[in-house]
Amino acid sequence: MTLSEEDYIKAIYHLGKGDNTTVSTNSVAEMVETKPSSVTDMVKKLSDKGVVNYRPYKGVNLTEYGQKIALTLVRKHRLWEVFLVEKLGFSWDEVHEVAEQLEHIKSEKLxxxxxxxxxxxxxxxxxxxxxxKTGEFKKTIKKLLIDIPVGTSGICVGVKDSSPPFLKFLDKNKIALGDTILIVDKEEFDGSFNIQINKKNIHISNQIASNLYLKISE
Amino acid sequence: MTLSEEDYIKAIYHLGKGDNTTVSTNSVAEMVETKPSSVTDMVKKLSDKGVVNYRPYKGVNLTEYGQKIALTLVRKHRLWEVFLVEKLGFSWDEVHEVAEQLEHIKSEKLxxxxxxxxxxxxxxxxxxxxxxKTGEFKKTIKKLLIDIPVGTSGICVGVKDSSPPFLKFLDKNKIALGDTILIVDKEEFDGSFNIQINKKNIHISNQIASNLYLKISE
DNA sequence: ATAAATATTTAGACAAACCTAAAACATTTA
DNA sequence: TAAATGTTTTAGGTTTGTCTAAATATTTAT
Structure with missing residues (x-):
């Protein structure tokens, strides 16, 4: 697969949600930042190669083979992201662009x-x-901390309230996007939570818990 | 710079030895595995961009700017090789192909x-x-271990005698290509050496020392 | 149901990087 | 020093991935 082909495959994969829905030419064009006519060309080529199912005017989705390729690309992209953050000290929001390049490197051993x-x-x-390696993975969902049962853990991925006081609170308590948070327990009385973050336990109010999004495995 | 352009720059750099000698169209063609006519095309383009000096029928070499680019590529290539060997357990001879891809990734922070x-x-x-980062580096030379003064260290890069008994000896003593070797001292009496390799001291005969090539900094 | 709006495809062109074959130049050899 | 040989360039063509403009299909709204 060429670099371009791989970009299209990834776009079709991501647009097709988890369920490989058929996606439109226009949406693919937008995702790979090109014109719809270019998508038509490429999609025909990928169809000839057995990577996608394509019906003119009806849309595209991935074949089994195409899905396998997409999952390999996603695997590579995400592993490189972990590397960049954990080993090279990149921050949460700097990794995407570089991983986008690294995911195209061809070497199974690597x-x-x-x-x-x-x-x-x-x-x-x-x-x-x-x-x-074989393409299996757990689906994840984004939930407010308040809706997550005790004992599960997730990764902090966003806030509902993005007002300065709230962000300042997070900063003071060293809660950052990308951090892993474990729900230790929940206080029935006031709906507050004990959570573990970076190996330290902290206590947060119901109010805070209602404004933090975590991503957890289903 | 595109991927192709970078490949040509590297080829012109390596063919020009350390001293940026003018090199022939044919030699570049051979190095980048293409035809001489393609080299002419590319070299004209690189000349327009101020990367090389090109005189038709006379050859090419790098401009100051071109040399800077070449050194950055070499730096990236070699850093990735170290990474592959030290962190990912690749062996000496597996790294080149992968580093050849990785060197094109664009990110200064990376x-x-x-x-x-x-x-x-x-x-x-x-x-x-x-x-x-600024393009400085020490030149290295390849010498037989026997010709290297006590106290210096180098990297094992080759053998003069490649007969099975000799290779078996190296294997038994865990001396491999890529290993760092320090010359601890030399015995005047029989011309044998004490060397340190992988933090262990071993004793080798004059005979062995005459057949091992090390690379040392000048 | 049909016209208008929108989405998609086709046709024809372009740039990058390559190729082959032929012409131009340079070097060697006789 | 002229012919032979080898190297380099030119001319013209191919492929990949892109583009614009025009044609066609589909969807939406009246």
Whole structure:
């Protein structure tokens, strides 16, 4: 697969949600930042190669084979993201662009060894799951902390309230996007929570818990 | 710079030895595995961009600007080689192909952080020097162990005698290509050496020392 | 149901990087 | 020093991935 082909495959994969829905020419064009006519060309080529199912005017989705390729790309992308954050000290929001380039490197051994070097991580710094070598992975969902049962853990991926006081609170308590948070327990009386973050336990109010989004495995 | 352009720049750099000698169209063609006519095309383009000096029928070499680009590519290539060997357990001879891809990744931060992560290495697994961010590096030379003064260290890069008994000896003593060897001292009496390799001292005969090539910094 | 709006495809062109074959130049050899 | 040989360039063509403009299909709204 060429670099371009891989970009189209990834776009069709992501637009097709988890369920490989058929997607429109226009949406693909927007995602790969090109014109619809270019998408038509490419999609025909990918169809000839057995990577996508394409019906003119009706849309495209991935074949089994195409899905396998997409999952390999996603796996590579997310492993590199973990590497950049954990080993090279990149922050949460700097990794995408570089991972976008690294995911195209071709070497099975490289990815296997990288996976091992990183300790076989299950999720990337955005809380998204990393497919295994054979393409399996757990789906994840985004939930407010308040709706997550005690005992589960997730990755902090966003806030509902983005007012300065709230952000300042998070900063003071060293809660940052990308952090892993474990729900230790919930106080029935006032709806407050004990959570563990960076190996430290802290106590947060119901109010705070209602404004923090975590990503958890289903 | 595109991927192709970078490949040509590297070829012109390597063919020009250390001293940026003018090189022939044919030699570049051979190095980048293409036809001479393609080289002419590309070299004209690079000349327009101020990367090379080109005189038809006379050859090409790099401009100051071109040399800077070449050194950055060499730096990236060699840092990635160190990474592959030290962190991912690749062997000496597996790294080139992958590094050839990785060297094209564009991100200054990535290279800076990688350099730091690796502990600012001076040489790659083949004993070749890694240019600093500003393009400086020490020249290295290949010498028989027997000709190297006591106290210096180098990287094992080859053998003069490649007969099975000799290779078996190296294997038994865990001397492999890519290993760093320090010349601890030399016995005047029989011309034998004490060397340190992988933090262990071993004793080798004059005979052995005459057949091992090391790369050392000048 | 049909016209208008929108989405998609086709046709024809372009740039990058390559190729082959032929012409131009340079070097060697006789 | 002229012919032979080898190297380099030119001319013209190909492929990949892109584009614009025009044509066609589909969807939406009246």
């Amino acid at each position: 990815i296997d060894q990288l996976d091992k070097h990183l300790g076989y991580p299950q999720v990337d710094p955005h809380g998204d799951p990393i497919p295994s | 290279i800076d952080q990688l350099d730091k992560h690796l502990g600012y290495p001076q040489v790659d697994p083949h004993g070749d020097p890694i240019p600093s």
